[in-house]
Amino acid sequence: MNRSKTLGWTLPIISVFAMLCIWEFVVREFSVPDYIMPAPSGVAAYLWGAIADNSLPSAIWVTVKRLMQGYAIGLAVGIPVGMLCARFSLFRDTIGTLALGLQALPSVCWAPLAIIWFGLSETAMLFVVVMGTVWSLILATQHGVNSIPPIYMRAARTMGSTGLHMWIHVIAPAAFPSILGGMKQGWAFAWRSLMAAEIYVTVLTGFGLGQLLHYGRELMDMNQVIGVMSVVILVGLVVDKAIFSPIENRLRTRWGIAGN
Amino acid sequence: MGIREELENVTAKLVVKNVSKTFSSSRGKVEALRDVSLRVGEGEFVCLVGPSGCGKSTLLNLVAGLDKPDSGEIKVDDIPVKGPGRDRMVMFQEHALFPWLDVFHNVLFGLKLKPNLTNPERREVAKFYLHLVGLDKFANADIHELSGGMRQRVALARSLAPNPRILLMDETFGALDALTREQLYGEIQQIWQKRKKTILFVTHNIREAVCLGDRVVLFSPHPGRIIETFDIDLPRPRDINDPALTEHSGKITAMLKNQTEGSAEE
Incomplete structure (x- = not known):
């Protein structure tokens, strides 16, 4: 072992x-030549310098902040709306159907629309991230709630659980494995779409990783391009390993779901 | 309310009067129960037996308040049943334990919904029932770590914890292997004698019904109705392999055969 x-x-x-x-x-x-493919040592030198002059840490911070804001809104909207869709056919037939259609749209495709609606602004980027997150979360939550074995609800009812108590203490935890799947997918979509949005949308309110990547290309500084790319990979990995994996492992041991 | 009152033995009598229930589905109407009447005394152990589709589980759900009868009434200690209530706890064929909670918190679930108790009292009560079913050591185990028999024991502790007057058991041992089942027959009789609950037990296993019940109520399908009631006056605790059971179960089986053949000729 x-x-x-x-x-x-x-x-x-x-x-x-x-x-x-x-x-x-x-x-x-x-x-x-450097402008075709830089050596790892060059990339490392760029990373070192960018950390020293604080351009890289501040870009990571700006990006992560945007992501967290958009993702939080996506969760706050997606999970309750998904539950409403599972409970009321009115929501399922309207918003649920809309979600089914819109989640098929790669979230990058929201970027042009966001720019037209909100201009080159923070709001435009937030919009893209929320659109990337919310639809898959609605669908995952709805599916999760609908596939709860009815016997859990019956057992809870006999013990005196009704209404809000049932939603918080029975339905939400019973649907959590599905919701977590939706959260992971939503996170992946949000991360990808934010990178696209940052490359598209150049705003003066903060330089994110996408913008750093974009200017690396403009300046033909391949050290910067590859350096930022590796940071993007690293952030994605860290979030997956540090946030989602522990929750998933906990869920596996508690529920006894087979896995690695 | 203190913990001493909480752990007191409570029981109730149950009256089912002229109850009928029909389910409509796309394939037509099914008359699950027609004009069923039944009295269960305080602390009595009554088993409902019959072939599938005879309405015995329907009756249990009606008593539990999970469904409403079309006509007739059900009273617990003279109070009409309006919906689910803590005075009537249900044990299902599947254990229905919550996999997101450990054993202890499953037992605690119903207690948390019970007013007039402090949290330390609730924990005390949960511990008491875990001890009663012999699973003290597994308080912090996850549900999937337990065997089928242990899961049903946790389910029993969870049902007993809010101190219901009536315990409703729906083929509770049906999904267990024979060896585990035999062990639980002994335990449920012991616990019933200790806690003096009124128990309504649904099963399709006639020998099991004879082993457990003070009375066995035989149902017949299409429409679901009671055809006969048998008193079982054997000493307790009873063993499922006791030959004395055979006399009773043979009689019930014979009557059931008669009935089904009779209805097949109709």
Whole structure:
């Protein structure tokens, strides 16, 4: 158990390190020009400098803040509306149907509309993130609530649970595995769409990672482009491993759902 | 209300009078119960048996207040049943425990909804019932870690915890293996004797009914109605393998066969 766990981490680290070495070697050996493909050492130098002059940390902060705002709105709207859709056919046949259609739309496609409606502004980016999150959350919540075994509700009713108590203490926790799936998907959509929005929408209210990427390209600074790309990957991984994985693992042990 | 009163033995009598219930579906109407009357005394253990579709589970749901009868009335201690209530707890065939809560909090669930108790008192009561079903050590276990028999024991503790007057059991042991079931027959009789609950127990297993019940009420389908009531005056605790049960169960089985053959000829 312990042994396989350490081995499980060793191999990925070695392989990433080996790839970086090969990359560095190829770039140096064949003298690939910087504006086509920079060496890892160049990217590292950019990252070091960008951290030192605070441009990178501040960009990460700006991006994460936008993401959190949009994501929070998406959760606050998506989960209750999803529950309404599950409970009332009026909501299911109206907003539910709308959600079914709109979640098929890649969230990047909201960017042009957002710019026309809100101009090059923070609101435009927030709008894109919310649109990326909310539809899949509505659908996941609705599906989750509808697939709860009715016996849970019957048992709760005999014990005196009704109305709001039933929603908070029975329906919400029973649907949580599905809702969590929706939250993960919503997060992935939000992250992707925000990057697109930041590349599209250049605002003066704050430079995010997308904008940093965009200016890297404008300046033909490939060190910056690759550097920012790797930061984007890293942020995505950290959120997945630090936030979603622990919740999922907890859920698995409590519910006894088979998994790794 | 203090914890001493909370743990007191309470029981009630149940009166079912001329109850009828019809379900309509796309395939037409099904008369689940026609003019059913039944009296259950305080602390009595009554088993309802009959083939599937005879309305015995429907009657249990009506007593539980999960469904409403079309006509007739159901009274618990002279008070008409209007909906689900803590005085009548239900145990289902599936354990219906909540997988997002551990064993202890499952038992605590109904208690939390009971007013006039402090939280330490509620925890005390939950512990008492976990001890009663012999699962003290598993208080912090998750539901999926338990065997089928242990799950039904937790479900029993959860049903007993709000101190209902009547316990309604719907094929509660039906999904368990034979060995576990036999063990639980003994335990449920012990707990019933200790706690003096009125129990209404639905099953399609005639031997099980004879083993557990003071009385066995035989139902017949299409429409669901009571055809006969049998008093079982064997000493307790009874063992499912006791040959003395056979005499009773044989009689009931014979009558049931008669009935179904009779209705097939109609």
